Amino acid sequence: MRRRVLALFAVAALAIVSPLGHATPAVAAGPEPKPLPTPTKLTVGYQKVGHLAPMMMIVDKLKGLGVELELVEFARYADARTALLAGSLDVASVGPADLAISLAQGSTDVVGIMGVGSSPKYVIGRTGVKLDSFEDLKGKKIAIAPGSAVWFQFAATLVEKGVPYNSFQAVNIQGGGANFNQALKKGEVDGIVTWEPFESIPVMEGYGFFAKNLEYSSSKAVGAELGMIMASKTAATKKRDAMERFVWAYLDAQEQLKKDPKKFAEAYAKLSGMQPDIAAKAAQIITLGEVVSPDQIKRQAKAFADLGVIQKDVSGQIDGAWDGSFVTKALGK
Incomplete structure (x- = not known):
């Protein structure tokens, strides 16, 4: 790993010069969808990090909408990505680079859904x-x-x-x-x-x-996005109705926390188990809502393929592995 990293920076002449092109953070969720006639289970991998605080608020809401949410905790994004690719999860919160990494590893059953937050x-x-x-x-x-x-x-x-x-x-x-x-x-x-x-x-x-x-959160290649929701294409198609309700519930909870810093800090403390004062301090610098976009992920995929971090350039595959329609529908557009 050490040699690969050193090789990466030996080619610093390949520094990325594309514009940032961040997406506009999501606005309030649209009307609440109707409950599913037949309950559906979604297995979701997550981490105990502040920008995923909405995850802890949606289990009961989704149950009322006919979606049984099973949350599985992972210490690292990479572990959640591995479980998703192995078919153990329907959805996972992963790093912004994990879509490109998955595609470079040859996985075709993944789709990016949305970002979750940013911070300096x-x-x-x-x-x-x-x-x-x-x-x-x-x-x-x-x-x-x-x-x-x-x-x-x-x-x-x-x-x-x-x-x-x-x-x-x-x-x-x-x-x-x-x-x-x-x-x-x-x-x-x-x-x-x-x-x-x-x-x-x-x-x-x-x-x-x-x-x-x-x-270091404003590089042109990577940007400020803290994480991303990624799903299997199987879940995104065969469980689409449940996925739509999951995204709606997540964005609705996210908007509640964006409007109420105290509630955000409390949710963060509950999620992480940390002391309330530390949670409140950490929450202050996090902005909930996606800033990532397919164009940003394309730049990242190309840049790190050029630098040898990702096995091959998969920037041309990003559009086919990104589905913004879940967010669009959740926002009532």
Whole structure:
């Protein structure tokens, strides 16, 4: 993995120059659909992250609409993607790159449905460490989760800024975000590239800070999207009525949380099991609602194929593996 990453940044001349082209965040959901005459089960993989807080609000609502929702927790996007491709799930919350990754692996039974949220992303520095610019990464130990959604964002940003990946020491951290924080707190690394709430925790506890000049969520190739809802094409066709109600319920819950920051923080705390004050802090920087678009995913697919991260360029397959009609119908359009 180390050699592949170094090779990726050896071709920094391939830096991406396309415009962002973010989609407009979704507005309020349309009228509530009628219950299904025959109950249908959907098995959905999810993670305990803030931008998926609406997931915890829709089980009872969907039951009343004739959809039995079975939620299956996964620690990582990659694990949920693997389960979806294996046929164990109907739907999964995955990373923005996972549609392209799935297609590059040869899977034809996947379809992107919608994004879920965005936030600014900053390297989290260890208190006392100088991280005023990307140049300050030189010689530092930076903890990363290789292949993760945030790693894709970070990697794309470094390419665009012409920062050699081998100018710092990338420390691969396995497992959940708490492992990143432990490494930072113990002084084993100088900075971490991670996700909420594990970004806010070091700041609140005083051993870390947001290195705001090292923002990496606005690369032209990857952008600011935090995640994506992806389904099997089998579920999207054979269980379409249930899928339509799932998307409607999700967008309805999402809109409720967008309008009420306190309710969002409470839902985040319930989902993650974290302390309410930490959940409230972490929720402040998250904007619910998709910003990803098929064009953005095409740019990402091409860029990372060019750089050797994804096996082949599948940008030409994205339109056929994206179905925006679920969101359109849920919004009553």
